[in-house]
Amino acid sequence: MSVWSLHPQLENDTTTVGDLALCRVLAIDDADYPWLVLVPRRTKHDPEKWEPVFGKDHASSYVTEIADLGVDAAVLMDEILHASRVLKDVTGCDKLNIAAIGNVVPQLHVHIVARWINDPLWPKPVWGAAPPRHGDLVAFARLVATMRDRLGIDEPNSFSS
Amino acid sequence: MSVWSLHPQLENDTTTVGDLALCRVLAIDDADYPWLVLVPRRTKHDPEKWEPVFGKDHASSYVTEIADLGVDAAVLMDEILHASRVLKDVTGCDKLNIAAIGNVVPQLHVHIVARWINDPLWPKPVWGAAPPRHGDLVAFARLVATMRDRLGIDEPNSFSS
Numbered sequence: 001m002s003v004w005s006l007h008p009q010l011e012n013d014t015t016t017v018g019d020l021a022l023c024r025v026l027a028i029d030d031a032d033y034p035w036l037v038l039v040p041r042r043t044k045h046d047p048e049k050w051e052p053v054f055g056k057d058h059a060s061s062y063v064t065e066i067a068d069l070g071v072d073a074a075v076l077m078d079e080i081l082h083a084s085r086v087l088k089d090v091t092g093c094d095k096l097n098i099a100a101i102g103n104v105v106p107q108l109h110v111h112i113v114a115r116w117i118n119d120p121l122w123p124k125p126v127w128g129a130a131p132p133r134h135g136d137l138v139a140f141a142r143l144v145a146t147m148r149d150r151l152g153i154d155e156p157n158s159f160s161s
Numbered sequence: 162m163s164v165w166s167l168h169p170q171l172e173n174d175t176t177t178v179g180d181l182a183l184c185r186v187l188a189i190d191d192a193d194y195p196w197l198v199l200v201p202r203r204t205k206h207d208p209e210k211w212e213p214v215f216g217k218d219h220a221s222s223y224v225t226e227i228a229d230l231g232v233d234a235a236v237l238m239d240e241i242l243h244a245s246r247v248l249k250d251v252t253g254c255d256k257l258n259i260a261a262i263g264n265v266v267p268q269l270h271v272h273i274v275a276r277w278i279n280d281p282l283w284p285k286p287v288w289g290a291a292p293p294r295h296g297d298l299v300a301f302a303r304l305v306a307t308m309r310d311r312l313g314i315d316e317p318n319s320f321s322s
Contacts, residue, residue, distance in 0.1 A: 077234050097264065101258045101286055102258075125260075127288075128285035
């Protein structure tokens with residue numbers, strides 16, 4: 001079994017909130033859009049866990065598609081619901097935008113973004129638009145701490161992958 | 162219980178593939194991107210089925226968020242996996258892009274779009290870009306028929322909502 005690790009670009013672009021049962025939860029520092037990213041801690045060579053449906057010849061060992069998760073897809077959905085409810089409740093947003101795209105970073109990751117009908121990009125999606133506009137660091141740190149607390153995640157100092 | 166119906170804009174913009182257990186499956190005629198849309202046939206006032214977490218005071222009776230589905234979210238995930246595998250297998254695409262956005266059409270709907278690394282918009286998402294470029298009608302009809310067959314859906318003449 002390959003050892004899971006976070007893709008370097010996700011590592012570079014985000015702050016770690018912590019680990020749920022399946023996913024590492026990340027936060028993107030965007031002043032306009034509170035933004036979580038869920039990354040299932042699975043590799044392609046984990047035969048106990050799932051059936052790779054998209055071919056073992058794929059260039060990387062990253063899981064790239066939700067369908068690659070097999071039975072873990074149900075856990076991913078549970079964690080999407082959990083994170084959705086917390087993000088909605090904490091931010092009071094008008095809408096959540098949820099997506100698994102992965103055209104740039106191949107490691108499967110699910111965006112959960114809080115949107116408002118008067119935010120700068122509304123109604124366009126945030127993906128493929130300008131890079132995040134970084135905001136106040138203290139406010140972002142507070143959001144990360146709140147999300148960690150509300151998601152029921154311990155301090156991220158002893159990850160199990 | 163409210164009676165479920167498809168949002169008029171989705172009706173206008175798509176062709177019906179048919180009904181899975183939870184979702185109506187639609188196809189968008191886009192010559193560059195084979196594109197399915199899954200719409201859970203649920204209303205907000207369906208207390209046997211789910212707990213509305215985002216407030217009963219919402220303007221419409223449409224389910225707008227995945228988290229509104231409650232236990233049906235697991236069925237949605239099953240149907241996303243099923244449609245993903247079929248779309249990938251039929252098209253031989255390089256990547257699937259999957260999203261629940263709903264900033265324009267409030268009724269919850271999940272896009273599943275086939276992408277190639279040499280397609281016109283790669284690596285940008287298709288949402289928020291130009292409208293679909295309609296292609297050959299016969300080819301599109303063939304794709305819809307193939308998807309219907311491979312998804313195991315009967316001809317859409319007797320929908321149960």
